[in-house]
Amino acid sequence: MNRKELIKKYIEFFKKKGHKEIRNSSLVPENDPTVLFTTAGMHPLVPYLLGQKHPLGRRLVNVQRCVRTGDIDEVGDSYHHTFFEMLGNWSLGDYFKKEAIGYSFEFLTKVLKIPREQISVTCFAGDKDAPKDEEAATIWTKLGIGKIDFLGKSDNWWGPAGETGPCGPDTEMFVNGIEIWNDVFMQYDKTKNGKFVELKQKNVDTGMGVERTIAILNGLDDNYLTDCFIGIIKKIEMLSKKSYQGNEKPMRIIADHLKAAVFIVGDGVVPSNNERGYVLRRLIRRAIRFGRGLGLNVFVRKVAEEVFEIYDDYKNIQKKKVEILDEIEREETKFLLTLEKGMRVFKKLLKDKKLSGKDTFLLFQSYGFPFEMTKELAEENGIKVDEKEFEKEYVKHQELSRTASAGQFKSGLADKSEETTKLHTATHLLMEALRRVLKKPDLHQKGSNITPERLRIDFNFDRKLTEKEKREIEDLVNDVIKRGLEVKCEEMSPEEAKKSGAHGVFDEKYGDKVFVYSIGDFSKEICAGPHVRNTSELGHFKIKKEESSSSGVRRIKAVLR
Numbered sequence: 001m002n003r004k005e006l007i008k009k010y011i012e013f014f015k016k017k018g019h020k021e022i023r024n025s026s027l028v029p030e031n032d033p034t035v036l037f038t039t040a041g042m043h044p045l046v047p048y049l050l051g052q053k054h055p056l057g058r059r060l061v062n063v064q065r066c067v068r069t070g071d072i073d074e075v076g077d078s079y080h081h082t083f084f085e086m087l088g089n090w091s092l093g094d095y096f097k098k099e100a101i102g103y104s105f106e107f108l109t110k111v112l113k114i115p116r117e118q119i120s121v122t123c124f125a126g127d128k129d130a131p132k133d134e135e136a137a138t139i140w141t142k143l144g145i146g147k148i149d150f151l152g153k154s155d156n157w158w159g160p161a162g163e164t165g166p167c168g169p170d171t172e173m174f175v176n177g178i179e180i181w182n183d184v185f186m187q188y189d190k191t192k193n194g195k196f197v198e199l200k201q202k203n204v205d206t207g208m209g210v211e212r213t214i215a216i217l218n219g220l221d222d223n224y225l226t227d228c229f230i231g232i233i234k235k236i237e238m239l240s241k242k243s244y245q246g247n248e249k250p251m252r253i254i255a256d257h258l259k260a261a262v263f264i265v266g267d268g269v270v271p272s273n274n275e276r277g278y279v280l281r282r283l284i285r286r287a288i289r290f291g292r293g294l295g296l297n298v299f300v301r302k303v304a305e306e307v308f309e310i311y312d313d314y315k316n317i318q319k320k321k322v323e324i325l326d327e328i329e330r331e332e333t334k335f336l337l338t339l340e341k342g343m344r345v346f347k348k349l350l351k352d353k354k355l356s357g358k359d360t361f362l363l364f365q366s367y368g369f370p371f372e373m374t375k376e377l378a379e380e381n382g383i384k385v386d387e388k389e390f391e392k393e394y395v396k397h398q399e400l401s402r403t404a405s406a407g408q409f410k411s412g413l414a415d416k417s418e419e420t421t422k423l424h425t426a427t428h429l430l431m432e433a434l435r436r437v438l439k440k441p442d443l444h445q446k447g448s449n450i451t452p453e454r455l456r457i458d459f460n461f462d463r464k465l466t467e468k469e470k471r472e473i474e475d476l477v478n479d480v481i482k483r484g485l486e487v488k489c490e491e492m493s494p495e496e497a498k499k500s501g502a503h504g505v506f507d508e509k510y511g512d513k514v515f516v517y518s519i520g521d522f523s524k525e526i527c528a529g530p531h532v533r534n535t536s537e538l539g540h541f542k543i544k545k546e547e548s549s550s551s552g553v554r555r556i557k558a559v560l561r
Contacts, residue, residue: 001112001217002227003210004313007063007087010208013107014061014089022062024314027267028276028447030528036276037067037264041088042205047528048092049166049186049203055491055513058094063087063210065314067260069279072286072372075256076249078222082283083260085210085228093201100183100204101139104173108181112217118176120147124156124169129196130188133169140171158184158205164192166199175216181208224252232259232306239302240294250290257287258300258328262307265324266317268446270550271331282370284331288339289373298336301329335368342367346374350381357389364394419452421530422538422560425487425519426477427455429535430558431503432523433476434459437469444503446553456557458549465546465554477541484536485520492516494526502526 001009011021025044027037038044041064048054064086074080091100108114121140126132133156137148150156159167170184186203188196214226224233224244232255233244244251264280271281284300291299308321317324342363349359355378363369371394375385427448435443438461446458465473494514497504502516504526517531518524532538539560549555 001214003085003214003310006210006214006217007085009111010087010107011061011063013111014059014103017059017103019059019061019089020056022056022060024062024064026316027065027067027264028269036279037069038064039066039068040064040207041066041086042090042207044528045090045092045205047530049090049205051201052528052530054092055515058092060090060092061088065263067264067279072282073376076253078224078248078252079212079215081211081223081256081260083256083263087208087210087213089204089206091204093203096187096202096204097136097183097185098139100185100206101136101171102143104181104183104206105140105143105145108173108175114175114217116144119145120149120174120177121145122149122151122156122172122174124171125150125152127153130157130169133171133185136169136171136185159186160190164190166203167196168202178212178216180213180216182206222248224248224255228310229255229259231310232303235303235306236291236294236296239299240291240296242294247294250293253290254287254294254303257283258304259307261287261328262304262317262324263314265327266314266320270327271334272550278370281331282372284328285335285368285370286373286376288332288335292339298332300332301325304328338367342369346377350378350383355383355385357386357391357393360385360390361393364390417452419560420450422532423450423452423455425531425535426538426541426558426560427457428517428519428523428525428527428531429477429480429541430455430457430473430556431459431525432519433473433480434461437472437476438465446549454544454557454559456555458553458555460552461554462552463554464548470543470546474541474543480519480522481535481538481541483520484534485522486534487531488518489531490516490518497526500524 015021022044025038029035029038029043035043041062042049044064045054045060054060065083066086067083069082071080072082075082089103108119109116123136123140124130124133132150137150140148156170156172157167158170159165166186166188167190168185168187170182172179173181184205184207186205187199189199190196211223211226211228214228215221215223218226220226223229233251236251236254237244240247261280261283264276264283269276269280271277271284273281287300304325308318312318345367346363346369349355355374360371360374363374364371371390375387378385427450431443431445435441440461443459443461446460448458449456491513492500494504497514497516500516502524504514514526515528516524517527519535541558541560543556543558545557547555
């Protein structure tokens with residue numbers, strides 16, 4: 001079975017069980033400041049897992065493109081990836097354990113034809129917070145599964161993402177000892193005082209990795225030999241004139257990193273020295289370094305072209321193919337200009353048997369070596385890097401995301417606190433105020449990051465705002481707040497939303513139904529929430545900073561007092 005066949009069978013199976021297919025969302029999360037990338041299929045569903053009604057109902061299914069940056073250093077073995085596809089089905093307060101486990105068992109045995117005796121499962125063993133999941137185990141036993149192990153929280157419990165929120169036990173499925181699927185039962189709410197209370201809306205969230213499943217179904221012990229990767233691997237073999245056998249690690253790294261880079265650029269990210277752009281830069285430059293070890297030079301475009309052959313079902317990358325390849329090639333050119341000089345400097349520094357933070361920062365600033373790459377090179381030579389000193393130099397130079405440099409991005413439910421909700425609504429007011437004051441009706445949001453302390457938005461505009469313009473924008477937003485306008489939500493099709501005058505980027509990213517939020521007669525936007533009921537709840541709006549984000553894009557940071 002190949003990639004497309006698996007995805008088709010999965011979607012069709014759950015559609016027959018009353019599930020509606022939802023869109024494959026962007027790798028850049030909407031309304032979730034806790035992560036840089038979409039790391040799981042549940043990410044776009046955060047508001048609905050927390051109780052908001054989904055336009056398509058309570059049973060959902062899809063395949064979701066994902067990026068997990070915590071695994072970058074692990075890539076090189078047979079199964080770790082930064083980019084991957086995740087199959088998932090969800091129940092939002094509808095069916096629960098019996099049906100979810102039943103569907104999983106039926107799909108594995110009837111559709112994928114996996115013999116029952118090859119399947120084993122694990123369930124939650126129980127602890128002081130929640131009881132042993134005898135219910136799940138009993139369901140599996142009735143289905144004829146004899147191999148059931150009970151494990152603790154580290155293995156069979158999901159969440160909460162932060163200190164509080166939805167969480168619960170899960171049951172994992174294995175085929176001949178290899179994990180293939182996970183069903184999470186969100187049945188508890190962890191409170192601020194550390195108690196686990198039964199949720200009113202109990203959800204099911206499942207995940208099945210496409211690459212691993214294809215490997216299992218084809219009897220392969222290497223994901224990189226599946227049709228998800230083999231075309232890329234063969235291109236690397238051809239260009240390097242070397243065999244995959246004996247060169248598995250570098251070829252896997254190149255294939256994985258350039259695939260991830262194609263999809264990240266396809267969702268609007270460009271290489272830079274902060275946040276998502278930093279991760280992208282690190283992926284491309286790490287691929288180049290390992291390519292050099294195989295004797296490759298100026299190769300990223302040729303290798304990346306194979307990604308488009310494998311994923312011809314992704315319209316978002318196909319229509320931007322030349323633009324994506326140009327961006328990746330530009331980054332390669334930039335890096336190659338300084339790579340040789342940087343390597344010479346690095347080799348000189350190795351003589352001291354220790355790299356200071358200043359040395360590491362010099363390689364970063366002057367030669368474009370991502371910190372993690374220098375650290376990796378140093379470790380290969382048995383040298384330690386002074387990470388703390390590097391961070392001090394890093395912060396001195398410019399305000400960068402420390403989490404981005406460390407690669408510590410974990411899956412999480414977005415912060416839905418009262419403060420964040422208010423700032424989210426204020427963002428809508430700010431966007432409309434910008435359109436009116438700057439007399440630019442086609443102005444739209446290019447990115448956002450909202451925390452309980454402040455909002456931050458990027459928008460398409462080609463110059464610095466004047467002090468007069470900033471004051472006018474603040475005054476307009478505060479006037480709307482004082483007017484006490486009602487915030488209304490309507491459900492409609494994307495076509496109806498467009499006709500109604502709602503703002504949004506009308507492309508394939510929308511499903512059959514969307515939510516449109518209207519703030520009185522002032523603004524109307526497609527959004528998934530969360531929002532206050534009335535603008536009078538917001539307080540006083542203040543712009544703290546306005547600056548350039550990238551070419552043709554400005555950034556505003558603002559607060560509510």
